[in-house]
Amino acid sequence: MALLEVSNLDVRFALRQGEVKALRDVSFTLDRGERLGIVGESGAGKSVAAFTILNLIARPGYIAGGSIRFDDRELTTMKPRQLQQIRGNKISMIFQDPMMTLNPVLTIGEQMVECLKAHRRIRTRAAREIALNKLRQVHIPSPEKRLDQYPHELSGGMRQRIIIAIALLLDPDIIVADEPTTALDVTIQAEIMSLLLELCEKHNVALVLITHDLGVVSQVTQRTLVMYAGRVIEQGPTREIINDAQHPYTQGLINALPQMATPGSRLNQIPGAMPTLAKIPPGCAFHPRCSFAFNDDGSPRRDCREVIPGFVRSGNCDVACHMVRDLVENDSDARDPVEIQEAP
Amino acid sequence: MTQVKARSAPQAASAQAGDTLVEIRNLEKHFPLSGDFLEQLRFKGGKLVRRQEFVHAINGVDIDVRRGESLCVVGESGCGKSTVARMVMGLLRPSGGEIRYDGERIDHLSPRQLLPYRRRMQMIFQNPYASLNPRMTIQQTLEEPLRFHHPDWKTPQIRDKVAEVMDSVGIDPEWGRRFGHEFSGGQRQRIAIARALAVDPEFIVADEPISALDVSIQAQVLNLLMDAQETHHLTYLFITHDLAVVEHFGTRVVVMYLGRVCEVAETRTLFSTPRHPYTQALLSAIPRLEDDRPDYIRLSGEVPTPVNLPSGCVFHGRCPHANERCRREVPELIAAEGTRVACHGVEEGRL
Numbered sequence: 001m002a003l004l005e006v007s008n009l010d011v012r013f014a015l016r017q018g019e020v021k022a023l024r025d026v027s028f029t030l031d032r033g034e035r036l037g038i039v040g041e042s043g044a045g046k047s048v049a050a051f052t053i054l055n056l057i058a059r060p061g062y063i064a065g066g067s068i069r070f071d072d073r074e075l076t077t078m079k080p081r082q083l084q085q086i087r088g089n090k091i092s093m094i095f096q097d098p099m100m101t102l103n104p105v106l107t108i109g110e111q112m113v114e115c116l117k118a119h120r121r122i123r124t125r126a127a128r129e130i131a132l133n134k135l136r137q138v139h140i141p142s143p144e145k146r147l148d149q150y151p152h153e154l155s156g157g158m159r160q161r162i163i164i165a166i167a168l169l170l171d172p173d174i175i176v177a178d179e180p181t182t183a184l185d186v187t188i189q190a191e192i193m194s195l196l197l198e199l200c201e202k203h204n205v206a207l208v209l210i211t212h213d214l215g216v217v218s219q220v221t222q223r224t225l226v227m228y229a230g231r232v233i234e235q236g237p238t239r240e241i242i243n244d245a246q247h248p249y250t251q252g253l254i255n256a257l258p259q260m261a262t263p264g265s266r267l268n269q270i271p272g273a274m275p276t277l278a279k280i281p282p283g284c285a286f287h288p289r290c291s292f293a294f295n296d297d298g299s300p301r302r303d304c305r306e307v308i309p310g311f312v313r314s315g316n317c318d319v320a321c322h323m324v325r326d327l328v329e330n331d332s333d334a335r336d337p338v339e340i341q342e343a344p
Numbered sequence: 345m346t347q348v349k350a351r352s353a354p355q356a357a358s359a360q361a362g363d364t365l366v367e368i369r370n371l372e373k374h375f376p377l378s379g380d381f382l383e384q385l386r387f388k389g390g391k392l393v394r395r396q397e398f399v400h401a402i403n404g405v406d407i408d409v410r411r412g413e414s415l416c417v418v419g420e421s422g423c424g425k426s427t428v429a430r431m432v433m434g435l436l437r438p439s440g441g442e443i444r445y446d447g448e449r450i451d452h453l454s455p456r457q458l459l460p461y462r463r464r465m466q467m468i469f470q471n472p473y474a475s476l477n478p479r480m481t482i483q484q485t486l487e488e489p490l491r492f493h494h495p496d497w498k499t500p501q502i503r504d505k506v507a508e509v510m511d512s513v514g515i516d517p518e519w520g521r522r523f524g525h526e527f528s529g530g531q532r533q534r535i536a537i538a539r540a541l542a543v544d545p546e547f548i549v550a551d552e553p554i555s556a557l558d559v560s561i562q563a564q565v566l567n568l569l570m571d572a573q574e575t576h577h578l579t580y581l582f583i584t585h586d587l588a589v590v591e592h593f594g595t596r597v598v599v600m601y602l603g604r605v606c607e608v609a610e611t612r613t614l615f616s617t618p619r620h621p622y623t624q625a626l627l628s629a630i631p632r633l634e635d636d637r638p639d640y641i642r643l644s645g646e647v648p649t650p651v652n653l654p655s656g657c658v659f660h661g662r663c664p665h666a667n668e669r670c671r672r673e674v675p676e677l678i679a680a681e682g683t684r685v686a687c688h689g690v691e692e693g694r695l
Contacts, residue, residue: 041558041559041560041561042558155646155647157646158646185420185421185585186420186585186587186626186629186630187420187625187626187629187640187643188420188646189629189631190628190629190631190640191642193631194640212558212559213631214559214633215588215630215631215632215633216631218631218632218633218634219631219632242633252560253559253560254633256559256560256562256563257559257563257588257633258563258566258588258589258591258592258593259588259591259592259632259633261592263591263592263611263612264570264592264593264595266567266570266571267563267566267567267592268563269560269563269564269567270560270563270564271564273528273530273531273558273560273561274558274560
């Protein structure tokens with residue numbers, strides 16, 4: 001059984017102009033120790049997905065349907081008090097901006113002790129000892145000194161390390177990291193990512209990594225979820241998605257990277273922009289930008305414009321695309337999942 | 345392949361002309377930290393002393409921008425790349441050194457004297473949400489630079505020019521009546537590019553123009569910038585921290601660290617054989633799509649503050665190859681196999 005099981009999740013925001021569907025029919029699972037990447041552009045709903053796992057969606061947002069099961073317990077209907085025992089304890093979160101996450105008027109030590117005391121009956125001295133130990137694990141130089149420093153005395157990379165230490169404080173089963181390195185420089189990003197990877201592997205912690213950077217996903221995660229306009233459009237093993245993306249949007253996203261084009265030549269751009277959640281096109285949300293949403297004679301495909309595509313198995317990936325479904329149905333033994341799994 | 349050729353053709357022509365459009369020599373910029381005169385006074389040992397502190401943002405930078413090229417300046421935050429861009433544009437006044445544009449010195453000119461140069465050089469800013477005036481329609485935004493720089497032009501002529509520019513960057517003429525907030529980031533950046541192109545500049549400084557945009561939109565804007573370069577014969581000074589973009593877009597690269605230039609090279613040379621230890625670390629840190637685990641060069645420590653600069657080479661505190669001389673002596677940019685590197689180790693042949 002999976003550690004975390006999200007099924008048919010629907011999240012809406014009730015705004016004055018009407019309801020906005022931020023997440024529609026999102027399902028995924030996460031096993032113990034597994035690293036899952038959620039990729040998408042801004043507005044795709046990836047952060048909402050992350051926040052919903054911890055039930056951090058504030059009004060006017062609400063969960064309109066679906067379920068989130070953690071360790072066989074339903075989180076969506078849980079009372080706040082019960083949820084508190086899971087949030088920060090079993091599932092912890094790392095936010096995007098290390099400048100905003102730490103409390104500026106408390107020392108690092110106070111914040112870490114506070115967090116431990118909120119979840120456990122523990123003496124301050126013992127809590128400080130645990131905090132110190134965690135700071136050592138994230139390779140912070142002179143950790144004793146850091147405990148009594150304030151966040152403003154530390155650099156961005158150092159703060160993000162401390163936040164990782166806080167996330168690990170209660171030995172969680174899952175860490176949800178929402179763009180943890182977006183605000184940092186490349187060299188610091190590389191350090192933080194390798195640290196996160198090392199710690200997750202060492203302590204068998206599952207990781208949900210939200211990012212827009214396909215390079216980061218490719219190096220850290222085992223499985224990837226691609227989101228577009230509030231829906232999951234493709235999911236599967238990261239390597240398979242990076243090397244052989246099936247959904248036209250995923251293909252477009254990867255091909256648009258500067259690394260994929262000859263230096264100096266034009267990049268392969270996807271025309272248009274992602275629709276705002278208030279105005280999602282009917283049918284496949286990607287069809288206005290998709291170059292495959294046409295019949296052989298060049299006329300627009302009706303199903304792409306009218307029918308929301310369901311998932312179809314292609315290789316080891318699940319893809320929500322009418323074009324891919326046709327390919328798979330016409331050529332059912334072209335990509336045999338069993339064969340691929342057994343390949344060395 | 346034909347596209348590649350088409351893009352490199354004007355560069356070949358400019359290399360023949362062999363001229364430098366912008367010449368930056370020994371540029372320095374210090375920002376005072378200690379406020380005005382009264383705030384600088386302190387009691388120390390019973391005496392009143394005046395103490396001044398500076399952020400040493402730029403410390404002796406030499407850069408040549410050749411006509412027709414896309415020169416990329418890369419570095420981490422705080423290395424001074426944006427400050428260089430702003431000084432070239434005359435938005436900041438240098439504390440020392442010279443900036444020459446087309447052979448004429450421009451760094452000490454008054455705003456009025458700088459006017460004719462402003463028409464020839466334009467800037468595209470990082471944040472398209474902040475760089476468009478929220479109270480102006482797109483039409484007004486695009487007309488403003490024309491009315492300012494061509495006071496003799498009549499309204500129909502300005503309208504024609506705006507229509508032409510809108511067409512060249514792919515803006516729907518319908519957008520003209522709308523305001524900036526009605527557009528997405530990518531569309532706004534398109535408008536900002538149109539505004540820069542409106543006065544037919546020859547030199548464009550782009551300060552992280554695509555950092556705030558999504559991947560699929562980044563590709564659109566980069567393509568637009570490359571198309572504009574071809575049709576308008578532009579020269580770019582492109583500031584970015586994204587090395588993948590540099591590899592694709594730049595013809596030459598300047599790597600900066602803590603207000604100094606570490607390495608200058610042709611893009612291909614820099615990416616195939618980086619010489620400076622900092623460049624090597626920077627390149628190894630790019631997240632790649634390939635499935636091998638990152639084998640990046642771990643730098644010890646962090647970027648020092650630019651208030652108290654390290655002695656000698658600014659990178660020595662984090663450099664795995666630093667020795668006594670690096671701590672003492674500031675390295676000069678020296679030519680080394682097709683690149684110019686400021687590193688004692690490379691000079692001595694131990695790297």
